[in-house]
Amino acid sequence: MTDFEKTRSLFYLPEGVIYLDGNSLGPLPLAARERVTRLMTDEWGQLLIKGWNKAGWMTMPRRIGDRVAKLVGAAEGTVVMGDTLSIKVYQALASALELVPERKVVLSDSGNFPSDLYMAQGLIGSLGKGHELKIVEPEEVDAAIDETVAVVMLTEVDYRTGRLHDMKALTEKAHAAGAITVWDLAHTAGALPVDLSGADADLAIGCTYKYLNGGPGAPAFIYVAPRHADKLRPALSGWLGHEQPFAFDLGYRPGSGIDRMRVGTPPIIGLAALDAALDAWDGVDMADLRRQSIKLCDLFVAEVEKRCPMLNLGSPRDGTKRGSQISFLHDEGYAIMQALIARGVIGDFRAPNAIRFGFTPLYIGEAEVLGAVDILEDIMTNRLWDTAEYRQRALVT
Amino acid sequence: MTDFEKTRSLFYLPEGVIYLDGNSLGPLPLAARERVTRLMTDEWGQLLIKGWNKAGWMTMPRRIGDRVAKLVGAAEGTVVMGDTLSIKVYQALASALELVPERKVVLSDSGNFPSDLYMAQGLIGSLGKGHELKIVEPEEVDAAIDETVAVVMLTEVDYRTGRLHDMKALTEKAHAAGAITVWDLAHTAGALPVDLSGADADLAIGCTYKYLNGGPGAPAFIYVAPRHADKLRPALSGWLGHEQPFAFDLGYRPGSGIDRMRVGTPPIIGLAALDAALDAWDGVDMADLRRQSIKLCDLFVAEVEKRCPMLNLGSPRDGTKRGSQISFLHDEGYAIMQALIARGVIGDFRAPNAIRFGFTPLYIGEAEVLGAVDILEDIMTNRLWDTAEYRQRALVT
Incomplete structure (x- = not known):
């Protein structure tokens, strides 16, 4: 049995407050405060630029990605941290659409978080290739999956109502219709069991400042199913997704697997806070x-x-x-x-x-x-x- | 006269180290350590979700943007913080290309930071509209600006050699040819005087972990000239760039001016460190x-x-x-x-x-x-x- 008295002792909860908003911003894990102080003083302060190697900063997005992977039913090496959730939506959708180039419909629902819809609208506007964002009611998603759909893009748990989509069933339906799925786990990761592998999801994204308690604006994550990971063309092809970032070549060559979903220099202070916050899940x-x-x-x-x-x-x-x-x-x-x-x-x-x-x-x-x-x-x-x-x-x- | 003894006292510099890598990662400003501790304890810890309003988290990207603006010769309300520099390159270039839709050449040079080139390659690949990234030698940029060029995308100071482009002259040449400029100030901001307004630059981007001492992976910034700010279509149209983020509409409507260059939830811990780091520039x-x-x-x-x-x-x-x-x-x-x-x-x-x-x-x-x-x-x-x-x-x- 999970010891919830113990997990509770890991957080700072202000006197006189009943905090029922951890679905929006998790409270401060005491370990995160300590870890960030150590990062500022012993790593940034003492090691300076050497922190990238000696304190393992450069590998944090993958290392922490592996910790998040365990919480969402994903295999090691399939999740990487970075950017904001909105950016990760764009990144996932841009790559997903190229897997089904002959289709033009992105199917989503009115219970998706608006930023996901906005990012899709922005991408579609840039592409100018006649893609359409089709927004149906949550209950109508299943019926709307057909062979015109390129990508089914859904947030598993509705931010407003809490309604939970059946990820496995909808993914199966999408695959039967030849579509790719992009699942947003913002209100799922750390809230309930998720099984990305078992559901055979294609891509997934999520944030870490809600149920994962990473702090305000903590880095997001992206998951790519191993079967796609070496095939995707990264739209956001930044240097840290390059096969050899420090070769400083003029041409982009994608890194292998999930590495190509890295983009720019990772936000180390935020990652350190998140890393410590994830300790609370040990033994849960x-x-x-x-x-x-x-x-x-x-x-x-x-x-x-x-x-x-x-x-x-x-x-x-x-x-x-x-x-x-x-x-x-x-x-x-x-x-x-x-x-x-x-x-x-x-x-x-x-x-x-x-x-x-x-x-x-x-x-x-x-x-x-x-x-x-x-x-x-x-x-x-x-x-x-x-x-x-x-x-x-x-x-x- | 600037008191450099005083500014020096604001940083933690380890004993026995001569630090000549502040162009890659600035050292720890003592104020940043204090500010982050305060953020963790008094803001995230005590205020929890209320920090977004009560501690002014939501307005930090604009407030800190105004502080950076002063260091790069930009007017108030023209700079906003967020994301990584690579993402900002993509965002700037995507919007810039749409200002010159009939042209297909992005002109850059071999002294540009590779990630800028990679992001351009990724964007061009997504667009699939026949754009070409033309990479010339730094000395050949001036001669290569002609009426085929849509966007001149350059890093002002060469990351490898330190060679400085003449921003004003090249911008003038670009404008005469009907092209838009995107200037990367990664090795400029905080390194030398910059005058974005005076140079009539169109868009600019930069990072804050080098000469601005914001810490490893500190947030990037983007500048948009006021004449373009209300005209650009944001490719990365996230909720915080929406006219009314908390209306949670299903359709995106860009916010006014530089606000539309905001994307997702801002990285508050990193922004707090940066905010304090910028204090070192008061009086410089x-x-x-x-x-x-x-x-x-x-x-x-x-x-x-x-x-x-x-x-x-x-x-x-x-x-x-x-x-x-x-x-x-x-x-x-x-x-x-x-x-x-x-x-x-x-x-x-x-x-x-x-x-x-x-x-x-x-x-x-x-x-x-x-x-x-x-x-x-x-x-x-x-x-x-x-x-x-x-x-x-x-x-x-």
Whole structure:
């Protein structure tokens, strides 16, 4: 059994706060703070440029990629870190489209994170080859996969509702239709068991600042199935994806396998924080995590529905059909979330009307769930959200 | 007069080291270490997700962009931070090409940093519209600018030789021919005065881990001239470049001006380190810096030529024609540099035969220059480099 008391002790959690937003930004792992201090002082400070070799900076994207691979059911040597998730979407989609050059449809759904859709739109605009981004409702994806589709590009867990796609079934359907899949694991990695190998996924991407607790703006990752890795042409063909970066040739020659998905000089401070953050997963059984996550989510849903009838569930009721987050819908969702935050219950708001709560067994237990519902009930019953102050929108929601 | 004793006190410089590689990775600014500790503890740790608003994380790319703008002669609101330099090359070139859709030539030179060339090759491969990357010798760029050229894409200071292009003259020539310019300032920003506005440059990009001391893999920057900023179509159209990122619309609408060059979630820890590192520039007069840089470089050249006649100067002799670095050429350059590093003189090696030294007046003075030459003379005169150990290549050179 996973020891969640132990994992909890690895994080800094401020006094008086119930943090239900680890699906947006994980809290500070104590080890990350230490690791970054060591990086600044002993590595950058002392080793200077020699850190690239002596502190292993240059190999961090692959080494940490292997650690992430274990959490998403990928083999060693199939994941590499770098850039932002948006860039990784572009990189994955650009290469994927070239695997199916005769087809023009990128199929996605309205539950995909908007930036994924925007990056696809930007790429399609640059290519100017008549590609079309077809956006259907999440429930219609399966039926929309046909032999016109080049790439099925989906986020496995819907950022707004938590609805979980069936990666294995949709990948199978896509392959039967001759399409390539690009899976965004932003709300999946570290939230539930993922089996990229078992699902036979083609490409996958994800971020590490949510359930993987890598810190604000932590580096993203990309997975390429071994069968494609040496065939893909990298659109973002940077020097660190070159076969011999330090030969400084004038012509690009892709490195072998996943290495060619590296682009520029990696963000070492961010990678160091992430590396230490991943220590929290040592000894965590993903099946235990999933069981506990569903238990916490179910408890939250049951209590809120009982005590706050004016809120409507915006997530699937069946725990196996969703990620590790719960949304409730209310027209005044923004103000309600501000009132919650003022009382120390931190979730977030997603336009137009969802208040969103993440449940992260590594550091959240039943006591926090019940404590959060107590405060939510007070706010809803007594309309404490109903002030001009709480309706005032901030830049980031 | 700039107080270089004061600026020097702002950096951590290890005992027994003469650091002549600030052109590759600047040393640790003490303020960066403090700032990152504060970020980890007081912001990420205490504020959690609220840091995006309350600690101003979301606006850092623009705020820090404005600080960098001052160092490269750009107006407020024309520079934004993010991604790696390679990604910024791609982003700049993709948008630039669309400004001149009827032309197909990207003109660059063999002194450009290879990753810039690789990214152009990758983009051209994706577009599949018959674009050509034309690579000429640095001295031939001027003559090669004609009315077939869509974009002149150059690194102002040659990473290997330090040769400095005449940005103003080449930009003028490019404009007369109807071409757009993309200037890479990797070896310029913080090394010498730059005047993007005065040179009428179209787009520029650069990194911040060299002369700007932002740390290993620090975020890059992009500049867009105000006349283009609202016209460019962003190829890398991520959510943070959207007009309203938190509206979560399904369709991309570019933000106004330089904002549309933002892509994904910014790397906050790296940005915090950079922000603090830039404090070192408060009170620095770039003309003083340039004068001191030329003085140090000239001294180094004169002493090395006098005392190490077996080394051939690989940089322009005229200080006004080069950046803030000096290369000497020798077939055994790699081993020579290893011998130097073993004796505490840190420069680097660039294939095939250049040993490269950066001169950074913020923290390097005449004493270091003379001390480095003493050791170099000993190594050369007594062939101390001539061992199997020093010929053994590391991953990063």
